[in-house]
Amino acid sequence: MLALFTMETLLRAKCFRHLAIPGSVRVLYKDYRTVLPQNFSNYESVKQEFKLEIPEYFNFAKDVLDQWTNMEKAGKRPSNPAFWWINGNGEEVRWSFEELGSLSRKFANILTEACSLQRGDRVIVILPKIPEWWLANVACLRTGIVLIPGTTQLTQKDILYRLQSSKAKCIITNEVLAPAVDAVASKCENLHSKLIVSQKPKDGWGNLKEMMKHASDNHTCVKTKHDEMMAIYFTSGTSGSPKMTGHTHSSFGLGLSVNGRFWLDLTPSDVMWNTSDTGWAKSAWSSVFSPWIQGACVFAHYLPHFEPTSILQTLSKFPITVFCSAPTAYRMLVRNMTSCKFKSLKHCVSAGEPINPEVTEQWRKRTGLDIYEGYGQTETVLICGNFKGMKIKPGSMGKPSPAFDVKILDVNGNVLPPGQEGDIGIQALPKRPFGLFAHYIDNPTKTASTLRGNFYITGDRGYMDEDGYFWFVARSDDIILSSGYRIGPFEVESALTEHPAVVEAAVVSSPDPIRGEVVKAFIVLTPEYKSHDQEQLKKEIQEHVKKTTAPYKYPRKVEFVQELPKTISGKIKRNELRKKEWETI
Numbered sequence: 001m002l003a004l005f006t007m008e009t010l011l012r013a014k015c016f017r018h019l020a021i022p023g024s025v026r027v028l029y030k031d032y033r034t035v036l037p038q039n040f041s042n043y044e045s046v047k048q049e050f051k052l053e054i055p056e057y058f059n060f061a062k063d064v065l066d067q068w069t070n071m072e073k074a075g076k077r078p079s080n081p082a083f084w085w086i087n088g089n090g091e092e093v094r095w096s097f098e099e100l101g102s103l104s105r106k107f108a109n110i111l112t113e114a115c116s117l118q119r120g121d122r123v124i125v126i127l128p129k130i131p132e133w134w135l136a137n138v139a140c141l142r143t144g145i146v147l148i149p150g151t152t153q154l155t156q157k158d159i160l161y162r163l164q165s166s167k168a169k170c171i172i173t174n175e176v177l178a179p180a181v182d183a184v185a186s187k188c189e190n191l192h193s194k195l196i197v198s199q200k201p202k203d204g205w206g207n208l209k210e211m212m213k214h215a216s217d218n219h220t221c222v223k224t225k226h227d228e229m230m231a232i233y234f235t236s237g238t239s240g241s242p243k244m245t246g247h248t249h250s251s252f253g254l255g256l257s258v259n260g261r262f263w264l265d266l267t268p269s270d271v272m273w274n275t276s277d278t279g280w281a282k283s284a285w286s287s288v289f290s291p292w293i294q295g296a297c298v299f300a301h302y303l304p305h306f307e308p309t310s311i312l313q314t315l316s317k318f319p320i321t322v323f324c325s326a327p328t329a330y331r332m333l334v335r336n337m338t339s340c341k342f343k344s345l346k347h348c349v350s351a352g353e354p355i356n357p358e359v360t361e362q363w364r365k366r367t368g369l370d371i372y373e374g375y376g377q378t379e380t381v382l383i384c385g386n387f388k389g390m391k392i393k394p395g396s397m398g399k400p401s402p403a404f405d406v407k408i409l410d411v412n413g414n415v416l417p418p419g420q421e422g423d424i425g426i427q428a429l430p431k432r433p434f435g436l437f438a439h440y441i442d443n444p445t446k447t448a449s450t451l452r453g454n455f456y457i458t459g460d461r462g463y464m465d466e467d468g469y470f471w472f473v474a475r476s477d478d479i480i481l482s483s484g485y486r487i488g489p490f491e492v493e494s495a496l497t498e499h500p501a502v503v504e505a506a507v508v509s510s511p512d513p514i515r516g517e518v519v520k521a522f523i524v525l526t527p528e529y530k531s532h533d534q535e536q537l538k539k540e541i542q543e544h545v546k547k548t549t550a551p552y553k554y555p556r557k558v559e560f561v562q563e564l565p566k567t568i569s570g571k572i573k574r575n576e577l578r579k580k581e582w583e584t585i
Contacts, residue, residue, distance in 0.1 A: 043390055043399060046262075050402035052254065054226050054434055060253040060289065061104065061141040062221040068268075068295050069097040078269045080297045085131050086318075087302040088310065093131050100138065106215035107139035107208075114206055115170050115193040119144035119222055122232065123170040124162060126150040126177055126279070129302040132197045132208060133278050136172055137288055140231075141253075144222040147231040151279025152177065160184040163191055165244060166232060166441070170195065178202060226250035232441055233281045235378045244441035245281075245378045252284055255381040255435030258403045260290035263374050263385040264322055265347050268295035274324040275301075275311065277570075281378040282352065286324045296322075308336035319344040327355035328504070328570065330371060331497070334362040342367060347388070349374055353571065354472050356494045357394035373397060375472065377458060379450075380404075381435035383426065384470045395494075396469040397462070403435040408464050413453030421463045421473055421486065425455035461488065478574050480509040482518050487553050489574065495548035496521055496555075499541055501529035506564050508578040510557050521555035522564060522577055534560060 071077040081094040095103070111117045123145055127133040140147040148166050150159070152174075159180050163171065170193040171181055178196050182204070185191055196205040224230075230249045234242040260266045264286065274286035291298045301314050311333060315323065321344050325333075330350060345367070351374040360371045374385040375397040383406060386398035400406040405427040408416045416422045428436060428451065436456060439447040450456050461473040473479070473488035480487040489507035496505040503524040510520035521541075529537065538558040545554040565573040 043387070047400070047402055052257070052403075052434055054250050054254065056226060057223055058226040058249050058253060059141060059221055059224045060249065060293075061101075061138050064253075064293050065097060065104075065138065066101060066221070068292070069101050071295070072097050077295055080269060080271065082292070083131070083134060083298050083300075084271065084318075085129075085300045085302070086314075095131075100134075102217045103212070104135050104138035104142060105217040105219035106212055107135045108142040108219045109215050109217075110195070110206075110208070110211050111139055111143055111145055111170070114211060115195065117143070117145050117170055117193070120146065120229070121170070122146045122148055122166050122168040123172060124148045124150055124166065124168045126152060126154060126159070126171070126173040127197060128152050128174065128304070129278055129300050130174075130197065131300075132172075134288070134298070134300075141249075142219060142221045144224050144228065146229050149231070149233065149279050149283065151277050153277075154180075154279070156180040156183055160187060161242075162234060163188040169193060172197070172208070174198060175200065175202065178205060224249050226254070227438070229438065231284065233284070233378050243443060243446060246438045246441050247284075248438050250434055251437055252289055252381070252435075255403060256285060256289035257293045258401050258435060259285055259374075259382045260294040260296070262387050262402065263349060263372065263382050264290055264294075264324070265388050266291055266294035266296040266322060270294070270296040270321045271299050271319055271344070272296050272322045272324070273299040273301070273314075273320045275306075275329060276324070276326070276352075282324075285351075285376070285381070286349075306332070308332045312337060312340045315342045315345060316340050321345060322347045322349070324349045324351070326350065326352045326570070327359065328353075330355060330363060331359050334359055334366065337366050340366075342369075345369065348372065351376060351382075354395065354397075354490050354494070356497055358494075358498050360394055375470070379437040379456075380426070380458075383424075383458070393465075393467075393469050396465075396471050398470065399468050400470070401435075404433055406470065407455065408462060408470075409452065409455060409457070413455060416463075418464050418466045421461060423452070423476065424458045424460045424462045424470070425452065426458065427454055428456040429454040475574075478508070478578075480507070480517060480519055482509070482512070483515045483552070485552050487519055491549050492519060492521065492545065492553050492555060495545045495553075496523065496541065498548060499544045501525055501532070501537060501541065504564060504572075506572045506574055506577055507555060508574050508581060510581040512556070518556040519553060520557035520559065520581060522559050522561050524563060525560055 082097040082100050083095040085093040125136045125147060137147060148168060150162055167190040169190050172195040173181060175196060175198040194205045195208045196202050197208050201207050227248050229246050230253060231247050233245045235245055266272060272291040276282035287298055299320055303310055323345060327350055348369050349372045355371060355373055363371055370392055372386040374382050376382045381403055382401040383404055384397040384400050386392050407425050408422040409425045410416055410422050459476055461476055461479060462471055464470050472490060474490060478489050492507045493505045496502050503526050506522045508520055509517040512518040542554050565576045567573055
């Protein structure tokens with residue numbers, strides 16, 4: 001019976017004695033019927049009926065996490081841990097919601113007392129997938145301190161840029177990155193506090209592990225308004241310098257309830273594993289807010305590097321029910337999959353970039369499970385998704401989530417009919433949707449440029465088919481115009497990666513005296529094909545693409561490379577490759 005508990009159960013359980021007060025989870029939904037479905041067997045009905053009220057005050061730690069603690073104490077939640085962490089050395093950590101609450105309150109006191117941080121101050125957290133990262137997230141929520149996550153792949157230059165841009169007063173990291181911070185700290189006038197997660201003391205740094213031993217867990221959560229700034233995420237920087245994207249307590253704290261309920265299909269009985277790096281908004285999506293608002297267990301496996309074999313073994317060994325990973329990861333898992341059996345796994349999702357239909361088909365053959373693709377941005381919660389109960393169209397982003405009214409627009413902001421390519425937009429006026437970011441920090445011009453009429457323009461191109469499914473074409477800057485044709489790189493890259501010689505590929509425009517520009521492919525070869533005749537292999541790959549997709553899309557130019565330029569988040573920097581091509585004119 002406990003396995004059937006969902007957020008709807010939580011709302012009806014009446015463990016919230018302050019149900020009429022704005023800020024309670026109860027006021028999230030106008031009508032309980034809108035949250036009853038755990039899948040989209042009737043998509044149109046769910047989409048039409050879904051309503052989410054935004055309370056005046058909301059704090060995820062107080063209004064969600066602490067309420068799950070109450071449910072836990074009352075025996076009204078499964079015995080699932082709230083947090084479950086392992087590493088490759090046999091270490092394991094399990095926390096209940098009550099333990100998560102106690103530890104995060106200790107951390108909160110360290111931030112406000114030892115670090116002298118106040119509500120609204122900013123703290124950069126650069127930690128790998130270790131328990132302290134999750135505690136930092138919740139501690140910032142409790143104190144009203146603005147969290148700024150950063151990936152552990154940041155260089156000294158990256159750290160300096162983020163510290164100076166954000167005006168952060170505190171940084172939390174580990175002993176690996178501490179020297180890089182020390183090297184630039186003197187150039188960051190706002191930085192006055194540094195915390196390190198380490199077994200050893202370090203001069204000039206507060207040792208978090210030692211401080212946690214002596215900190216009090218007596219802390220009162222601040223009362224935050226729903227539109228107060230909660231976190232700042234730096235974008236991937238695929239089309240320029242990373243931008244600071246500001247999210248409020250409602251835009252992510254409430255907005256990601258849509259992800260957890262409908263896309264991830266989570267209940268308190270589930271164990272959710274998301275492999276995303278801690279520095280990106282995807283971790284907020286699937287490693288913090290979405291699972292915990294549903295009362296599910298967040299599972300984390302600390303791996304210094306992506307290891308397909310270890311991932312597969314973990315899926316086999318532990319009772320993980322919901323798995324989220326990037327398309328590239330699924331591609332690597334499929335290539336390494338042999339006789340693994342995932343007894344508990346029931347739901348798989350992917351986001352970050354379009355996933356190759358060939359990969360989804362291979363995954364289905366080996367596991368019996370579909371991969372439910374989702375589409376969103378650092379600036380948003382889930383925009384479109386393939387939801388349980390819906391027919392999956394391989395390669396499609398699915399249909400709009402309940403949070404947004406999504407349209408395909410022309411350059412004047414007019415809605416285009418099915419089948420016509422245009423800009424993907426979200427209706428943002430007259431009432432701004434709750435799952436959309438507040439603004440780009442210190443960049444009002446860029447914020448204003450995202451609006452076209454009443455719509456927020458995502459910067460992505462796509463189209464909607466006759467059945468209401470959305471299809472990604474490319475980032476607007478990545479479209480290739482050749483001989484009158486508009487060609488998106490993804491379909492060509494997808495065709496390329498289906499060839500056995502291709503590990504990964506990037507497609508950009510390249511100047512051509514006759515056609516203006518043509519498709520050029522940069523290809524990383526598998527080891528066994530590197531010794532093949534290069535010219536012959538190029539022709540073979542070109543013929544393969546002609547047969548796999550529309551012939552006019554085939555790459556007229558092919559270059560084999562050792563690696564592709566990527567952002568810190570692992571996304572291909574097509575703009576860099578394109579710039580290289582056009583600078584040679």
